[in-house]
Every structure is written in structure tokens, then in C-alpha cells.
Amino acid sequence: MALAGITSYIKSSSLYKTVQSGTQRVQQAFYDCIPNGSITSEKWQKRIKWVGREISSPENRLILGVTALMSQPFIDAHNKSVDEQTRKVSVCRTVAKILAGTSTGVLIRYGCIGAINKWSKLPTSVNKMGQKIKLNKLNTLFSPSNAGHELSEAVKQYRNTLGTILSLFVMSITNFVIDAPLTRFLTNKFIDKYAGGVKNDTSK
Amino acid sequence: MTPLNNLAEFASTKFMGLKNYLYKHYGEEPGKMLVHTGVLSWTLSAAAQVMAIVFNDKISKKEKLFLIPQECADAGINILSFYLVTNAFTNFGTKLVKTGKLTTPLIDKYIKDNKIKDIGKITTDISKDMPPDVLNEFKSLKSGISVLTNTVGSILSCNILTPILRNEYAARKQKEILTKENKNPNLQSPAGVQIFKPVSMSAYQKLAYTKFSGSDMKI
Numbered sequence: 349m350a351l352a353g354i355t356s357y358i359k360s361s362s363l364y365k366t367v368q369s370g371t372q373r374v375q376q377a378f379y380d381c382i383p384n385g386s387i388t389s390e391k392w393q394k395r396i397k398w399v400g401r402e403i404s405s406p407e408n409r410l411i412l413g414v415t416a417l418m419s420q421p422f423i424d425a426h427n428k429s430v431d432e433q434t435r436k437v438s439v440c441r442t443v444a445k446i447l448a449g450t451s452t453g454v455l456i457r458y459g460c461i462g463a464i465n466k467w468s469k470l471p472t473s474v475n476k477m478g479q480k481i482k483l484n485k486l487n488t489l490f491s492p493s494n495a496g497h498e499l500s501e502a503v504k505q506y507r508n509t510l511g512t513i514l515s516l517f518v519m520s521i522t523n524f525v526i527d528a529p530l531t532r533f534l535t536n537k538f539i540d541k542y543a544g545g546v547k548n549d550t551s552k
Numbered sequence: 553m554t555p556l557n558n559l560a561e562f563a564s565t566k567f568m569g570l571k572n573y574l575y576k577h578y579g580e581e582p583g584k585m586l587v588h589t590g591v592l593s594w595t596l597s598a599a600a601q602v603m604a605i606v607f608n609d610k611i612s613k614k615e616k617l618f619l620i621p622q623e624c625a626d627a628g629i630n631i632l633s634f635y636l637v638t639n640a641f642t643n644f645g646t647k648l649v650k651t652g653k654l655t656t657p658l659i660d661k662y663i664k665d666n667k668i669k670d671i672g673k674i675t676t677d678i679s680k681d682m683p684p685d686v687l688n689e690f691k692s693l694k695s696g697i698s699v700l701t702n703t704v705g706s707i708l709s710c711n712i713l714t715p716i717l718r719n720e721y722a723a724r725k726q727k728e729i730l731t732k733e734n735k736n737p738n739l740q741s742p743a744g745v746q747i748f749k750p751v752s753m754s755a756y757q758k759l760a761y762t763k764f765s766g767s768d769m770k771i
Contacts, residue, residue: 400695
């Protein structure tokens with residue numbers, strides 16, 4: 349209640365209104381520079397819709413991991429603030445960290461979303477054989493009451509959201525239990541091979 | 553009733569508000585979900601790093617007084633750059649579709665048939681009063697474009713902007729510490745320090761040793 353009061357007070361203040369209208373004018377000027385466009389190609393329409401339907405947090409994390417491998421080692425390799433040996437170790441550590449973080453991140457996200465899918469069944473849910481699933485307390489543990497009975501796109505996105513949130517809490521622990529030791533192991537392997545064998549103790 | 557069923561009943565009734573909120577707010581906006589869970593991911597990751605310092609017996613109280621605010625500042629850079637860039641990109645993509653700047657032939661026809669004005673004005677929402685078939689097309693296009701722009705924004709912030717900012721910040725902080733060490737002989741590193749030269753391997757390892765892992769360890 350107090351937070352709602354503070355929010356409405358800020359929103360009704362003249363300073364907020366001035367800033368908001370200024371921001372809107374800048375945004376509008378930016379949008380005015382962009383020409384109107386229509387996606388006429390059916391192939392591209394299908395691709396864009398597929399991205400919205402199928403790309404969720406595990407795929408997003410995988411894309412970030414792959415692109416990180418293509419950019420971050422080069423940024424570290426050109427960091428003039430540190431000496432050459434440090435740069436080599438830093439590149440090895442960055443590559444190790446990306447590999448460890450991406451693999452655990454993607455797998456745990458998939459696992460948690462899968463678990464939420466199992467525990468958020470709807471009255472129309474069917475098993476692999478096409479038979480209706482008998483609902484109980486456990487398999488409807490995470491079913492939202494406002495979702496209706498059909499497995500809509502919104503329900504799938506809801507499951508992805510809840511699964512991702514659950515995975516983040518799981519990863520707060522695995523970050524230390526799996527990621528950190530795996531990063532150290534891989535870093536030392538890479539250093540042995542590519543940076544003259546200087547042992548890395550930085551991830552202890 | 554088994555304890556598992558008791559727990560299931562407790563969770564299904566107590567958290568109904570939360571579940572319904574998530575369904576309502578993220579069900580049709582996967583791009584927004586990716587931004588918000590991304591921020592949560594950076595926040596939890598940073599909180600875990602701070603906790604690792606707080607509960608590390610090998611770090612002295614004096615070092616903790618320096619390392620904890622440093623870790624928080626580092627987290628601030630990560631979270632802010634991620635949120636500002638990724639959110640701006642996602643909003644940009646969503647608004648392109650919402651204002652009618654980016655359409656498909658079906659949506660285009662709807663706009664022309666209904667003579668919708670103010671196309672491209674940022675307060676315009678063309679989805680008001682849309683018939684179900686056009687609305688479905690609109691929602692699919694909006695989801696796809698918001699995920700695409702979100703991905704571009706995430707790549708830019710996580711893989712380019714944040715590492716550059718963090719490297720700059722870390723190098724500055726390391727030099728500050730080495731300068732302080734040089735002024736105070738009791739704290740001086742046995743390997744010697746190079747204040748105005750690039751940070752050396754031994755200094756880098758000595759300083760990094762006090763941390764559990766890099767704060768850029770996104771979960």
C-alpha cells in the first residue's frame with residue numbers, strides 16, 4: 349500500500365511528467381526516422397513466429413554462450429591494462445568460464461522447465477499415448493487457475509517463466525558446486541596447453 | 553494424506569496469486585520474461601558472490617570491508633548495463649509492432665480497412681479491437697520480434713559492453729590497490745608492484761586470489 353502511494357505520488361509530480369514527456373519526444377523522434385515496413389515473405393513470417401514460440405531462456409542462454417565465445421576472448425586478448433602473460437591467462441579463464449557456465453546454465457534451465465511442465469498439467473493434458481492424464485495435487489502443483497483448460501501459447505510461456513525462475517535459484521547453488529570447480533579445472537587445462545603452464549589459483 | 557500431498561496442497565493454494573501473476577504478465581510477452589529473468593539471474597549471481605566473500609574465513613575483516621562494496625559495484629555495472637540495453641532493445645522491437653511500424657500483409661490490411669490513424673506514434677496500440685485471427689497474427693509477430701530484439705540486446709550488453717566496462721573497472725581498481733600497497737610498506741606485495749605499468753601476472757593472481765570467483769560468472 350505504501351509503495352503504491354509513493355509510486356502514485358512520484359507519477360503525479362510535475363518533475364516526473366516533464367521527464368516523461370521529454371523522453372517520449374526523444375523516442376518519437378527516433379521512431380519517426382524508421383520507415384514503415386511489412387514482412388511479405390511467408391518464409392520470414394514463419395521464422396519470426398517460430399522464434400517467438402520456441403526460443404526461451406535455455407536457447408537464449410545457449411546463443412549468449414556461443415556469441416560470448418566469439419567475442420569475450422578477443423576483448424580480453426586486447427586488454428592493454430594488463431601484461432601479456434595476464435592477458436593469456438585471462439583469455440583461458442574466460443573461455444573456461446563460458447564453457448562451464450553455458451553448459452550448466454542450459455542443462456539446468458531445460459531440466460527445471462521440464463519439471464514445471466510435469467507439474468503444471470491442465471484438464472486437457474494428454475500423455476505420450478494420447479490418453480488423458482489423471483489430475484492430482486502433485487501434477488497440478490504449478491497450474492495457474494486463470495489459464496483455462498486449453499494448452500495455449502501463453503501457458504507454454506508461463507511454464508518457461510516459472511521453470512527459468514526455479515532454475516535461477518538452483519543455479520545460485522550449482523554456481524559454486526559445479527561452475528567454479530569446472531571453470532578452475534578447464535582454466536588449468538587451457539593454461540597448460542596455450543599459456544605456458546602458469547597455474548591459475550584465481551578461482552579458488 | 554501423505555506429507556507430499558500436504559506440501560502440494562499448501563503450494564498450490566498459497567502461491568496461486570504468484571502463479572496467476574506470472575501467467576498474466578509473461579504468458580504473452582516472452583521478451584519481457586527474458587529481460588526480467590536475466591536481471592534476476594545477474595542479481596542472484598552477484599548475491600552469491602557477496603555471500604561467498606562474507607562467509608569466507610580466509611579473508612580478513614579489513615579486506616572484506618573493501619571487497620564487499622567492490623563486488624556490489626561490479627554487480628551494479630553488470631545489472632544496469634544488462635537491464636538498460638536489453639530492455640531498450642526489447643521495448644523497441646515490441647513498439648515497432650504495437651505502433652504498426654512493422655506489420656504483415658494481414659495486419660496491414662486490417663489497418664487500411666479500419667483506417668487506423670497515428671501509425672508509428674509511440675502511444676498508438678493497433679491491437680485494440682482487433683478480430684481474433686488478426687490478433688493471433690499480431691501476438692505471434694510481437695512475440696517473435698521481442699525475442700529477436702531481446703537476443704540482440706543481450707548479446708550486445710553481456711558479450712560486448714559489460715566485458716569492456718568490467719575490464720576497465722577491474723584494471724582501475726587493481727591499480728588503486730597496488731598504489732595503496734606501495735604507500736603502506738606493511739601491505740606491500742612480496743613480488744613487488746608496478747604502479748604505472750600494466751598489472752603483472754603475479755599482482756593479478758595475488759589480488760584475484762581473495763575472491764571466490766569472478767563476479768562476471770553469470771548463472
